[in-house]
Amino acid sequence: xxxxxxxxxxxxxxxxxxxxxxxxxxxxxxxxxxxxxxxxxxxxxxxxxxxxxxxxxxxxxxxxxxxxxxxxxxxxxxxxxxxxxxxxxxxxxxxxxxxxxxxxxxxxxxxxxxx
Amino acid sequence: xxxxxxxxxxxxxxxxxxxxxxxxxxxxxxxxxxxxxxxxxxxxxxxxxxxxxxxxxxxxxxxxxxxxxxxxxxxxxxxxxxxxxxxxxxxxxxxxxxxxxxxxxxxxxxxx
Numbered sequence: 525x526x527x528x529x530x531x532x533x534x535x536x537x538x539x540x541x542x543x544x545x546x547x548x549x550x551x552x553x554x555x556x557x558x559x560x561x562x563x564x565x566x567x568x569x570x571x572x573x574x575x576x577x578x579x580x581x582x583x584x585x586x587x588x589x590x591x592x593x594x595x596x597x598x599x600x601x602x603x604x605x606x607x608x609x610x611x612x613x614x615x616x617x618x619x620x621x622x623x624x625x626x627x628x629x630x631x632x633x634x635x636x637x638x639x
Numbered sequence: 640x641x642x643x644x645x646x647x648x649x650x651x652x653x654x655x656x657x658x659x660x661x662x663x664x665x666x667x668x669x670x671x672x673x674x675x676x677x678x679x680x681x682x683x684x685x686x687x688x689x690x691x692x693x694x695x696x697x698x699x700x701x702x703x704x705x706x707x708x709x710x711x712x713x714x715x716x717x718x719x720x721x722x723x724x725x726x727x728x729x730x731x732x733x734x735x736x737x738x739x740x741x742x743x744x745x746x747x748x749x750x751x
Contacts, residue, residue: 528681557737559739566744567727567744567745568742568744568745569682569729569731569742569745571739571740574739615681615682619737621736621737622736622737623736624670624672624687624689624695624736625670625672625687625731625733625735625736625737625738625739625740626672626684626687626697627672627674627682627684627731627740628684629674629681629682629683630681631679631680631681632681
């Protein structure tokens, strides 16, 4: 079974600064996907970014980028130029390929962006 | 463009009552799932379906039933609600396997 660990329950960052959220995972699989989901106070689950394990290049989506270290089983999320609207819970998730889109989530990191 | 629609958004039940949480998607997605979210535990998979007529158990299936008679709908049934089932429930769908899931807005369920 896979496990996903987010060791930072809460983080805070000032507006316009950069913050990095950590995620590690444990798996014996070689083919999988990793995701970061954002959950604002509205409770919606919003996909932020996706990384395929077979790709060495780190995924980027505008101000969001990841540092994917497959050998170390690490998948951190970097948010640049933080905005107040980035305040949310952030969940790291793992999905083994060919498993009907079943996700294994970490426990989340609560990010507060301050003025 | 409705996406994944969950009803109701909030519900309070008494222990022992039964209830069905509804989930519908209008994207013709084959894969649908139910997750529960508890404080400090992230989201955990309850049941999932890879198409009409096909369902299977996830990580925490006890106390819940599902069926999938159509591609669009995937209801979750609590036959005899227990306080341990107090949680926020999310339904999700994806077009096919290995695709990111689209989530509904969740149902907050409290069982007294």
